[in-house]
Amino acid sequence: MTAAxxxxxxxxxxxxxxxxxxxxxxxxxxxxxxxxxxxxxxxxWRIAAHRPVTVLCGPGNNGGDGYVIARVLAERGVPVQVVAPIPPKTDAAKIARAKWGGEPVSDAKGEVLVDCLFGTGLGRPLDDSLLAHLTSLAASHPIRIAVDLPSGIDSDNGEALNEGLPHYQLTISLGAWKYAHWMMPAMAAMGDKRLVDIGVGRVHEAARLSTPPQLAAPAPDAHKYSRGLLVVLAGEMPGAAVLAARAAQHGGAGYVKVFAGEDDERFPVPPDLVVDHGSLFDLVRDHRIDAFLVGPGLGRSDEAQARLDWVLACDLPTVVDADALALLEPQMLEEREWPIVATPHAGELDAMANSFGVAGLDRAEQAIELAEGIEGVMVAKGPDTLIAAQGSSLAIMPPATSWLSTAGTGDVLAGLIASRLACGVNPRKAAEQGCWLHALAARKAGPTFTAGQLIEQVPAAYAELM
Incomplete structure (x- = not known):
């Protein structure tokens, strides 16, 4: 049954x-x-294919689910043993055990282990004896399946409550996804994930798993300015700005240029990328500009601070990335009407949390509170990218390839989001669209790609989303 x-x-x-x-x-x-x-x-049943199954049942309703699983499998002719280190304590679990009708064993070896020890709501580590029992059974079963959540995982933040927890080939979520299914480090230990519907309805203010956007071709009468003019500010390391601008050229904007300043002649650029060597004053008088990107390679000098101040004062859709995040202060956003899109990695997110007074929270809570604090959009990037927007529910991106963990890919992401902003897409949607382009391009690039090779795959990723 498909969940509603x-x-x-x-x-x-x-x-x-x-x-x-x-x-x-x-x-x-x-x-x-x-x-x-x-x-x-x-x-x-599909995974076991009539191989012996061991169901590890806990004392609560997750254990009750395990007794139901054992009964259903036995009715289908699958060899099943149940290990129950603690007898059922809830009425529903007691009823489920009685319907199963068998007797638990103290230990078992088989082909498939089904972990129903503890599920959603566990807030403390497993005690030593339960942890030893779980890890011993996991070691003696080559196939491991977790029901609802792997035991020993915090449902709300994905943290492991014990060291040395097993890894699973499959995790079956009951009723709805939990944060831990899509957040590190838990996500990496869960294998494939499947959702079982139990009739749960729509929950107000629930987070959501991001789905692929639908992108479109330019209008028949489009020209470079109608498709959006994006300006990327360069700084002390101009190569990062060029990288972001190259990505932005493939993100949908019709015109992308790098602002390098009056005296900055330090770097060659591709022939199809415009570099402006004028003054900031002249730059912001260009009313055709639709969006800014500031931060990649900007540096943290007084001059970098002045560039950031100037750009934010222009009050246009703006992506703030990298060094600009370290320079960003709450008062710099007070007079703005357009929201910014901030794209911090984990360290930058913690630094922003300190600056904006929301330190000490879980990562998801930090992203949500910071989105309110900046009155904009937070893209907390990483292997479990979170997108929080003021007034909207939290979105979590499906996991992308770990090959993205290489220098320059963050600049590519910033360029793609900024390009979508320049196209006139609202900031929250621009953030999600940029993340999807980034993830799909990485999948198409295969292993061991560079940031430049990632950019080369963006057109194919864009085509897949049309």
Whole structure:
């Protein structure tokens, strides 16, 4: 069964409220458990292919799901053993165990391990004996499947509550995605992910998993200025600005140019990239400019600070990246009407959190609070990129290839987002579109690519999204 809202991502408390709404509508915990366990059993059955299965059941309702899984698999002729280091403590789990009708064993070896020890809502580490039991069973089963969440994972931030937790080939989420499914470090240990529908409805203010955007060709009567003029400010390391501008040329904007300053003749550029060597004063008098990108290679000198101040004072759609993030202060945004799009990596995000007074929060909470603080859009980039926008729900990008972890790819992303801004796309959508172009281009580039080779794949990525 396909979930009605397959993209929403819930916190543990939101999931509890969603389940309570189902109960208030006439469901029972037992019927929900049957639905969840049977749906998970379908996936386990496909993977097991009649090989021996061990189900590790905990004391709560996640363990109850495990007893349902064991019963359904046994009814289908799959050899099943249940390991239950703690007997069921909830009424629903006790009923599920009774319906299973078997007797747990203290240890087991088989082909497939199904982890139903603990799921959503676990807030403390596993004790030593449970951790040892889990890791021993994981070591003796070549195929490992987690139900709802791998045991020992914080549902709301993806942190591992214990060291040495197992890795899984498959994780089956029950009812809705949780933050941990799409956030590091947990995401890296979950393998493939599948969602089982139990009837959860739309949850107000839920985060969502980003879906591919639909891009379009220019209008039939388009010209370079109608498609958007983007200005990329260069600084102490102008190569980064050129890299971002080259990416932006493939992101949809009709005209991309680099502003290098009056005395800056330090770098060659491709023949199709315009470099402006005028003054900032002359630059901002050009009313054809649709968007700015500031930060790649900018430096952190007084001159860099002055360039950032000047650009922000122009009050046009602006992407703030790299060095500009370190120079950004709350008062610099006070008179602006257009939101900025900030694109920090993890270290820059922490620094911004200190500057804007939201330190000490989880990464998702930081991104959300910072989006409110800058009255704009935060792209907290990394292997689990988060996009937070003032007045909108948090979006989480599906994971991209880890080959993006190379120098210059952040400049490429900033250029793509800025290009979408220059095209007139609203800042939140521009951020998501840029991230999708970036991820798809990386997939097409294959392994061991450079930032320049990543740019070469952007046209094909754009075509895939049309």
């Amino acid at each position: 809202f397959p993209q929403q991502i819930l916190t543990a408390s939101q999931m509890q409220e969603a389940e309570q709404a189902l109960l208030d509508a006439g469901e029972t915990i037992e019927t929900l458990m049957e639905r969840a366990g049977a749906g998970a059993a379908d996936w386990v």
